[in-house]
Amino acid sequence: MATIKELKRIAAQVRRDIIRQTAGANSGHPGGSLGCADFLTALYFRVMKHNPKFKMNGKDEDMFFLSNGHISPVWYSVLARSGYFKVKELATFRKINSRLQGHPATHEGLPGIRVASGSLGQGISVAIGTALAKKLDGDKRMVYVLTGDGELQEGQVWEALMFASHHKVDNLITVVDWNGQQIDGPTKKVMALGNLEAKWKSFGWKVMNMDGHNMSEILKTLAEAKKESGKGKPICILMKTSMGKGVDFMEGTHKWHGKATNAEQTKIALSQLEETLGDY
Numbered sequence: 057m058a059t060i061k062e063l064k065r066i067a068a069q070v071r072r073d074i075i076r077q078t079a080g081a082n083s084g085h086p087g088g089s090l091g092c093a094d095f096l097t098a099l100y101f102r103v104m105k106h107n108p109k110f111k112m113n114g115k116d117e118d119m120f121f122l123s124n125g126h127i128s129p130v131w132y133s134v135l136a137r138s139g140y141f142k143v144k145e146l147a148t149f150r151k152i153n154s155r156l157q158g159h160p161a162t163h164e165g166l167p168g169i170r171v172a173s174g175s176l177g178q179g180i181s182v183a184i185g186t187a188l189a190k191k192l193d194g195d196k197r198m199v200y201v202l203t204g205d206g207e208l209q210e211g212q213v214w215e216a217l218m219f220a221s222h223h224k225v226d227n228l229i230t231v232v233d234w235n236g237q238q239i240d241g242p243t244k245k246v247m248a249l250g251n252l253e254a255k256w257k258s259f260g261w262k263v264m265n266m267d268g269h270n271m272s273e274i275l276k277t278l279a280e281a282k283k284e285s286g287k288g289k290p291i292c293i294l295m296k297t298s299m300g301k302g303v304d305f306m307e308g309t310h311k312w313h314g315k316a317t318n319a320e321q322t323k324i325a326l327s328q329l330e331e332t333l334g335d336y
Contacts, residue, residue, distance in 0.1 A: 058101040060271050065332040066137060067097040067271070071302045072329045073133035073146055073336070078316040081150035084158060087312035088204065089130035091235050091268065091297040095202070096134045098274045105197060108139035110167035118197045119186055121171060123179020124204035124233065125159040126314065132156050135168040137333065144336045177210025179203055180230055184220050184290075187228040198285060202231050206238030209247045214259070220290040221260025228290045229281050230261075233268070235299045237310040252294055262289040268297035303328055 058066065070093045078084035100106065104118035111117070122131050129149065136143045141155075148154035155164035159174030171182050183201035190197060207213065220228060232252070240246050249255075256263045262284050266277035281291045299313065300306030303325040317325055 060275070063094075063097050063101055063271050065330075066101055067093045068302075068330045069333040070097055070130060070133045070137065072326060072331055073137075074129040075303070075317060075322060075325045075329065076335065077129045077132065077146055077149040077156075079319075079322040080147060082316050083150055084129055084316055085126040085314045086129065086316065087237070087299040087306060087310070087314075088124065088127040088233060088235065090303065090306065091299050091301045092127055092130050092202065092233055093133075093301070094271055095231065095233075095268050095274055095295060095297075096130055098271060098278065099200065100134045100138045102275060103278050104200070106138075108167065110140060112170060114170065114186070114197075115193070116195060116197060119170065119190075119199050121179050121183045121186070121199070121201040122160060122173050123183075123201055124176065124207055125172075125174030125179075127204075127233075128156070128158065128160050128174075131160065131168075135166075140167040146336050176204070176207045177212040179207075180213055180216040180220075183228055183230070184216055184223075184225050187225045188223065190227060191225075197227075198282060199228050200231065201228070202233060204238070205232055205234045205236065205249060205252070206243050206246070208232065208249055208252070209243075217256070217259040217261065217290075224288045225290045226288050227285055229278070229285070229293065230290065231293045231295050233297055234294050235297045237299045237308075237313060239310065239313045241310050256292045256294075260289060261292045262287075264291065264293045266293055266295050268295040269301055 074089045078086045149156045155166040160169045161172045187199040306312040
């Protein structure tokens with residue numbers, strides 16, 4: 057089991073991988089990816105029971121779905137670093153014939169990917185269906201799904217929330233990347249989300265909050281969320297993050313939602329991120 061110190065080192069390398077993937081392809085979504093590096097590192101290297109010898113049905117394993125599929129660089133890095141495929145394959149991100157598409161896809165057969173994602177609003181519905189299937193199979197493992205705060209502007213999300221609470225899908229943990237940014241600007245300017253905690257609670261969910269850049273808090277909150285499973289309510293964690301976390305000129309702005317760094321910017325970004333596991 058990885059220690060907090062080890063998790064921080066892995067997350068630092070994951071952030072380097074994100075910058076190098078998007079810069080190498082001259083496209084992609086580095087901002088949100090950098091913001092979710094700590095959470096996904098904790099999930100794959102400490103929290104979830106999962107097997108890099110990938111089984112599509114996920115029987116007797118915890119399962120994760122990335123609803124905001126545009127932040128694929130962080131997921132690809134975590135999957136590779138935890139043994140699902142060779143790390144050197146990260147160099148093929150968004151290249152012709154690569155298994156590492158801009159948004160996660162299944163027809164290339166990339167281990168770790170169970171559903172194509174990136175059509176915003178759909179991931180929670182997929183996770184709910186999977187969680188219900190686990191209940192029918194008598195599988196006691198958890199289902200996790202990550203969604204973006206801007207993604208909550210999609211109507212399908214709120215239908216899914218009603219369905220999950222009505223059917224007591226209590227083996228599901230939904231994490232919202234609450235960075236306050238989306239591709240066109242701050243969420244409060246594009247379409248204000250209001251009181252998210254009150255909204256999720258009113259839809260019948262157990263709601264928790266956490267700092268998405270505090271590794272100790274991430275682990276504690278996820279452990280507490282798991283303890284709440286099986287009590288009749290689906291669980292939501294509102295995770296406060298900073299888009300572009302780890303690179304000073306990228307932090308806290310929507311401008312790096314979907315733009316890669318140029319050569320000079322890449323050099324500056326990498327100088328701020330420690331190489332801990334070795335670059336590909």
